[in-house]
Amino acid sequence: MDAAALWQRYQDWLYYHEGLELYLDISRMGFDDAFVEAMLPKLEKAFKDMDALVNGAIANPDENRMVGHYWLRDPDLAPTPELQQDIVNTLDKIETFTQNVHTGAIHPPRAPKFTDVLSIGIGGSALGPEFVAEALGLDYPPLAIHFIDNTDPAGIDAVLAQLQDRLSSTLVLVISKSGGTPETRNGMVEVKTAYESQNLDFAAQAVAITGVGSKLDQLAKSEGWLATFPMYDWVGGRTSEMSAVGLLPASLQGIDIRQMLAGAKEIDSATGSPQLKSNPAALLALCWYFAGNGKGEKDMVMLPYKDSLLLFSRYLQQLVMESLGKEKDLDGNTVYQGIAVYGNKGSTDQHAYVQQLREGVPNFFVTFIEVLEDRQGKSPEVEAGVTAGDYLSGLLQGTRQALYENQRDSITVSIRQVNARTVGALIALYERAVGLYASLVNINAYHQPGVEAGKKAAAAILDLQKQVMEVLHQESAAISISELAEKAGAPDQIEGIYKLLRHLAYNQRGIVLEGNLGQPSSLKVSAV
Numbered sequence: 089m090d091a092a093a094l095w096q097r098y099q100d101w102l103y104y105h106e107g108l109e110l111y112l113d114i115s116r117m118g119f120d121d122a123f124v125e126a127m128l129p130k131l132e133k134a135f136k137d138m139d140a141l142v143n144g145a146i147a148n149p150d151e152n153r154m155v156g157h158y159w160l161r162d163p164d165l166a167p168t169p170e171l172q173q174d175i176v177n178t179l180d181k182i183e184t185f186t187q188n189v190h191t192g193a194i195h196p197p198r199a200p201k202f203t204d205v206l207s208i209g210i211g212g213s214a215l216g217p218e219f220v221a222e223a224l225g226l227d228y229p230p231l232a233i234h235f236i237d238n239t240d241p242a243g244i245d246a247v248l249a250q251l252q253d254r255l256s257s258t259l260v261l262v263i264s265k266s267g268g269t270p271e272t273r274n275g276m277v278e279v280k281t282a283y284e285s286q287n288l289d290f291a292a293q294a295v296a297i298t299g300v301g302s303k304l305d306q307l308a309k310s311e312g313w314l315a316t317f318p319m320y321d322w323v324g325g326r327t328s329e330m331s332a333v334g335l336l337p338a339s340l341q342g343i344d345i346r347q348m349l350a351g352a353k354e355i356d357s358a359t360g361s362p363q364l365k366s367n368p369a370a371l372l373a374l375c376w377y378f379a380g381n382g383k384g385e386k387d388m389v390m391l392p393y394k395d396s397l398l399l400f401s402r403y404l405q406q407l408v409m410e411s412l413g414k415e416k417d418l419d420g421n422t423v424y425q426g427i428a429v430y431g432n433k434g435s436t437d438q439h440a441y442v443q444q445l446r447e448g449v450p451n452f453f454v455t456f457i458e459v460l461e462d463r464q465g466k467s468p469e470v471e472a473g474v475t476a477g478d479y480l481s482g483l484l485q486g487t488r489q490a491l492y493e494n495q496r497d498s499i500t501v502s503i504r505q506v507n508a509r510t511v512g513a514l515i516a517l518y519e520r521a522v523g524l525y526a527s528l529v530n531i532n533a534y535h536q537p538g539v540e541a542g543k544k545a546a547a548a549i550l551d552l553q554k555q556v557m558e559v560l561h562q563e564s565a566a567i568s569i570s571e572l573a574e575k576a577g578a579p580d581q582i583e584g585i586y587k588l589l590r591h592l593a594y595n596q597r598g599i600v601l602e603g604n605l606g607q608p609s610s611l612k613v614s615a616v
């Protein structure tokens with residue numbers, strides 16, 4: 089296509105949201121009118137499915153749940169007055185709590201004010217708060233936020249080391265929709281132990297955000313934690329940023345959550361449109377379908393050219409891959425759907441993997457995120473007439489062009505600034521795009537059956553560990569791993585047994601392995 093035709097295509101397909109100053113450019117995706125025409129019936133169905141979802145249909149049939157994240161930013165959309173009231177009350181509670189924490193009306197037993205927040209959660213109970221903290225965190229926040237988002241002991245130590253001298257003024261948020269996620273429970277137990285080692289009253293400094301009646305909710309209530317906030321069963325973990333999961337940590341950091349909600353609501357009203365060209369989420373979903381042939385054949389590379397948006401791709405990884413990565417479609421057919429997402433930030437990634445994008449295997453499409461204002465205030469020149477921001481902008485344009493010249497497709501989303509409204513809008517835009525795409529490929533975007541297999545297997549390994557330790561404690565001399573596996577009644581688990589023993593041996597857990605470490609079958613094991 090020559091320059092004039094491309095310029096025309098750019099204008100023909102440009103979506104612009106006036107209120108948010110958000111542009112969506114899909115002109116560098118290689119679809120043609122025939123493709124769009126052929127997709128219209130599927131899109132029409134997707135719009136209908138979405139309407140039903142917003143109106144309270146059981147859009148997550150496997151879990152028999154409604155899917156209501158859109159109601160969080162527009163409670164009037166919620167299907168019953170009770171739900172509407174719940175949303176409004178929780179928001180009020182978040183704001184009142186935050187205000188009381190900021191003023192010191194709520195304070196820890198041994199300090200006049202809280203200074204830090206430690207958020208413990210994983211997956212959807214961490215990725216949104218982490219992304220928002222990175223994108224919108226203030227230079228001098230009323231409370232500084234820290235995250236434990238794993239059960240890695242060294243990672244937990246690193247966070248606790250930072251907080252060592254301020255634990256007495258650190259507010260702990262334990263976030264888990266189910267209230268039973270082991271990684272989060274472990275983080276909580278370790279943090280509680282750290283509080284106790286300093287003779288601090290953990291409960292007086294702890295807040296739970298969890299499903300009503302969950303294990304965590306019961307624990308928090310029985311121990312008299314400072315507060316609890318509800319997580320609704322009709323909000324999925326990966327779409328929970330606008331629930332208490334995301335809003336409480338954000339507001340404690342001084343981030344304007346009303347603006348986040350307003351931005352999300354504003355884009356929601358655009359992405360609720362049944363007209364393709366006036367619906368940016370539908371345009372995105374259409375492009376994803378085109379790129380991957382409706383089968384996820386191409387990966388989504390997210391390249392925000394703004395440091396503060398670094399975690400957007402990590403956030404989207406869960407939103408997109410946990411939602412779309414499904415074995416079965418809604419009719420039970422085996423489809424192996426999904427779209428892989430990766431990326432960090434431009435132009436940094438230009439010096440890492442853009443070489444492959446330009447010249448290597450063409451198994452991706454790029455989404456550039458452009459932020460039109462470079463910074464607050466004027467920029468100095470780095471050379472005559474040129475600023476650092478001009479470079480960033482030029483590098484984005486240059487990469488887009490270089491990819492296009494090599495038949496690599498790209499989408500560009502441009503926003504004026506990274507602020508609470510635009511971050512809310514970006515999150516909501518992608519939530520809707522995922523929902524619409526799921527309808528286009530006929531899958532349930534709101535369950536995650538695949539995650540369960542790994543969780544069950546991990547639990548089985550821990551049971552096996554207990555079993556094996558019991559057997560070993562009854563042995564008077566060292567035995568081989570195969571003998572141990574026999575005696576534990578788990579000969580088919582021999583490799584798992586070897587691995588758990590090795591882990592215990594490396595961690596001063598009373599296990600000794602003797603023999604050639606390179607030849608596991610030669611090893612003798614004993615408990616000391």
Ligand SMILES: O=P(O)(O)OC[C@H]1O[C@](O)(CO)[C@@H](O)[C@@H]1O
Pocket residue numbers: 210211212213263264265266267268269272325326410536539
């Ligand atoms: O909030 P919870 O229940 O602790 O779950 C954390 C995460 O675990 C998952 O269930 C599976 O990874 C995610 O969907 C969820 O966001």
